[in-house]
Amino acid sequence: MRMEFRLAGSGGQGVILAGVILAEAAVSYEGLNAVQSQSYGPESRGGASKCEVIISDGEIYFPKVISPDVMLIMNQSSWNKYIHDLKKGGIVVADSTLVKELTPVDGHVFPFEITGSAIHEFGRPVVANIIGLGCLAGVTGVISKEAVRKAIMKRVPKGTEELNERALELGYQMGIRKTLEFTGRGESNGGEDFEPIRDRSKASV
Amino acid sequence: MVKTGKGILMQGNEACAEGAIACGMRFFAGYPITPSTEIAELCALRLPQEGGVFIQMEDELSSMAAVVGASLAGAKAMTATSGPGFSLKQENIGFACMAEVPCVVVNVQRVGPSTGMPTSPAQGDVMQVRWGTHGDHPMIALCPWSVQETYNIVIRCFNIAETLRTPVILLMDEIVGHLREKVVLPDPSTLTIVSRRKPQKSSLPYLPYKPVYGDVPAIADYGDGFRFHVTGLSHDYTGFPTNDANVAAEEIKRLHRKVQAARNEITFVHKYRLEDAEIAVFAYGGVARSAMEAVMRAREQGIRAGLFRPITIWPFPEEEVRQSLGALKAVVVAELNLGQMRLEVERCLGKGIEVIGLNRVGGQIITPDDILETLRGVK
Amino acid sequence: MAEVQNNPILKYFRASKLPHIWCPGCGHGILMGALVRAIDKVGLDQDRTVIVSGIGCSSRAPGYLNFDTLHTTHGRALAFATGIKLARPELKVIVLGGDGDIAAIGGNHLIHACRRNIDLLLICFNNSIYGMTSGQYSPMTPTGRLATTAPYGNIDRPFDLCQLAAAAGATYVGRATSYHVTLLIELIAKGLKHKGFAFIDALSQCPTYYGRRNKLGPSVKMMEWFKEVCIPVGAAKKMTPEQLRDKIVIGEMVNTPDVPEYTEEYEKVKARAKEMSAG
Known part of the structure; x- marks a missing residue:
């Protein structure tokens, strides 16, 4: 098993932290290997931010991602910049609050109101990254929700654990629901041939 | 406190600080600079917990000076920086060489010259590490390719520094410094830790430099x-x-x-499938990870390739290079500069062997595909 | 000879390293003598005292002094000393340097050592010139004076080092000269006892490169000039800026003992860190 992820958005959206949590979940709570790397501009807020994670049950040497299996895209400019790198038949989770123009992709696109939900459900746009991560876990199943939850507890600032746990739960349910919809009825912009990476029956809805 | 014995996710810069603390580093003076700053930040957090001292000095020059001062007062001392700061530290690195003061200097390389590209990887400092100071002295520099190796090797750097009473450079790059990956930290009681040998009180008249x-x-x-x-x-x-x-x-x-x-005792190299190789990739630091993958893929395609990875880059592992690469058809030197280490490889191998430079600057990385393509192009 | 052998300050010198390299008439020997007399007065443990210097004429002084001594790079003495003091706070650390060393190339380290209020004593052997390199102007060369690099007269304005140190946060500041030796010993002794950063601006004469070129010498005449232009700090307070023009104020300028000292504050950091990591 080897799965390559790219998470992208603007600085301050927390995509790097989301990637660190994903890698932490794989290493510390799933017993897998993972590498996480990042690139970012000089801005702490705004500017482009990109985070890459590779999860594998074998050794990982080259740590960068050229064509990701899975992407989490948190804004339009990241969509425009990276969407063509997606591996053929890959999966994209997009924040439809900020990605308005979903150009055609040779893969499965899952749009979610990620930032919108962060604002409406929690009044805190800052948890969008964790909702997005929840969506990613729900859609791909590559990492269990429990592993992500534990990694969140380890990596988020003290005092925000409960908020982030709720954000994860929301995102995860959004992801699971949409995946079941797609696979159940076979009609969605996820595409007819979409197969979740891990067996859904094991997922806790 | 970090857990030992179990796989955890750790950043290269974190591993540098934790490894140093594990082997007894108790003084860190530094100045913020991307992409090494996490080392200083972690030392600021962790050293006082261990009874050590962190100080953020007013500049890079004084950071290096404070490290030398602390070491003379008996502390295992370290500083960390990147290319622009490393240039400034040279003055007192030279002092430490001359006055034989043990210390470890970390350089997490970024793109230069000058301010260059702070968050992008490069390996343009390999010659500055060797020849950056004025005067004529040897230099020791070790270059890790993974987070785990960073942890292990910073300990070796301290052991060498303390044994030989000299500064040792841990030459990282942004790829490894900012990479997070799985590490398994050894039980501290299993570590080999060396400390400087002190004079006998009775050995008067005391000749400190004898x-x-x-x-x-x-x-x-x-x-x-x-x-x-x-x-x-x-x-x-x-x-x-x-x-x-x-x-x-x-x-x-x-x-x-x-x-x-x-x-x-101070030369460490990593060799992979060189026994029957016809061509080899010579690569170090983060680039060696691309090289490893390229060599594995080349082998799958029937190309008899191998990897030579110097961990100790200074003193340059001349004998090992001659022994391992001296009979090959060609050597590809892949590095994030315009051919600095290639000069050393060429010098050691002489004219009989084709030495091919695979070079990249400006912050882009060398991918396994790039190396594989070069290997396939060797006639 | 017997008198010399019984001299109570002889034990502070490495006799085999004397005579010193300074020119006849140089003020630095007087300043070094004042330092050891102050050390004797305070009763410092020679095995627990480190003397650090940079580069320059005055920075050769540690070589003559029987302590742990460190002759560093140009301007960086305070930074080396900061490392020593933080690594072993129980040691007394004294820093010596010239005006080029302390105020020019080491100026940044000066203001930051003052700001931290780290427990070091710094004595600037201030002779208004770069002596070791044969007479170039320093940040302490008065405007209008001649130097090898100011052949038409110096247009730079000098620092008032005491005001600089005080403004930067030094908690003990004083000035004396090679003429006012008793005052100098008293200031150094008080600086040694002070817990925090102490700065002494010790004016010295360089007859060879400063006095001769500016026709101020010989040495005795330069010291007499110190006598004439120096005004005790108490008297200066009653004088107008007009009256103080071309005068040099000497004495104790700052003595604020209650400011938190850096290494003591760092001990508190250690305690907090241990408490927080345990809890």
Whole structure:
């Protein structure tokens, strides 16, 4: 098993932290290997931010991602910049609050109101990254929700654990629901041939 | 506190700080600079927990100076920076070489020259590490390719520094410094930790710079009652300045000899499938990860390729390069500069072997595909 | 000779390293003598005292002094000393340097050592010139004076080092000269006892490169000039800026003992860190 992820958005959206949590979940709570790397501009807020994670049950040497299996895209400019790198038949989770123009992709696109939900459900746009991560876990199943939850507890600032746990739960349910919809009825912009990476029956809805 | 024995996710820069603390580093002076800042930040958090000291100095020059001062007072001391800061530290790195003060200097390389590209990887400092100071002295530099190796190797850097009484450079790059990956930290009780050898109180009159262990002197710590003198001027065994050309020459030669004599103990190389190889990739640091993958894929395609990865880049592993690569058809030197290490490889291998540079600058990385393509192009 | 052998300050010198390299008439020997007399007065433990210097004429002084001594790079003495003091706070650390060393190339380290209020004593052997390199102007060369690099007269304005140190946060500041030796010993002794950063601006004469070129010498005449232009700090307070023009104020300028000292504050950091990591 080897799965390559790219998470992208603007600085301050927390995509790097989301990637660190994903890698932490794989290493510390799933017993897998993972590498996480990042690139970012000089801005702490705004500017482009990109985070890459590779999860594998074998050794990982080259740590960068050229064509990701899975992407989490948190804004339009990241969509425009990276969407063509997606591996053929890959999966994209997009924040439809900020990605308005979903150009055609040779893969499965899952749009979610990620930032919108962060604002409406929690009044805190800052948890969008964790909702997005929840969506990613729900859609791909590559990492269990429990592993992500534990990694969140380890990596988020003290005092925000409960908020982030709720954000994860929301995102995860959004992801699971949409995946079941797609696979159940076979009609969605996820595409007819979409197969979740891990067996859904094991997922806790 | 970090857990040992179990796989955890750790960043290269974190591993550098934790490894150093694990082997007894108790003084860190630094100045913020991307992409090494996490090392300083973690030291600021962790050192006082361990009874050590962190100080953010007013500049890079003073950081290096404070490290030398602390080491003379007996502390295992470290600083960390990137290319622009490393340039500024050279003055007092040279002092530490001359005055034989053990310390570890970390350089997490980024794109240069000058301010360059702070968050992008490069390997443009390999020659600055060797030749950056004025004057003539040896230099020791080790270059890790993974987070785990960073942890292990910073400990070796301290052991070498303490044994030979000299600064040791841990030459990282942004790829490894900012990479997070799985590491398994060893139980601290299993670590081999070496500390500097001190003079006997009875050995009066005390000659701090008289070689005692091979060519290495036994220099006291300040405050231990020896009342000795340390200077960056050429000095004799007493530690006091000399204008005697023979004494000055002998001192410089001794500095070289003590490193040369320890060559076998301080030279580490990683070789992969070179036994039956026709061509090899020579790569170090983060780029070696691309090289490893390229070699594995080349083998799958029937190309008899191997990897030579120097962990110790200075002193340059001449003998190992000649032994391992001397009979091959070609060697591809892949590095994030315009051919700095290639010069050394060419020098060692001579004209009989084709040495091909695979070079990239400007912050882009060298991918396994790039290396594979070059390997396939070797006639 | 017997008198010399019984001299109580002889034990502070490395007799085999004397005579010193300074020119006849140089003020630095007087300043070094004042330092050891102050050390004797305070009763410092020679095995627990480190003397650090940079580069320059005055920075050769540690070589003559029987302590742990460190002759560093140009301007960086305070930074080396900061490392020593933080690594072993129980040691007394004294820093010596010239005006070029302390105020020019080491100026940044000066203001930051003052700001931290780290427990070091710094004595600037201030002779208004770069002596070791044969007479170039320093940040302490008065405007209008001649130097090898100011052959038409110096247009730079000098620092008032005491005001600089005080403004930067030094908690003990004083000035004396090679003429006012008793005052100098008293200031150094008080600086040694002070817990925090102490700065002494010790004016010295360089007859060879400063006095001769500016026709101020010989040495005795330069010291007499110190006598004439120096005004005790108490008297200066009653004088107008007009009256103080071309005068040099000497004495104790700052003495604020209650400011938190850096290494003591860092001990508190250690305690907090241990408490927080345990809890």
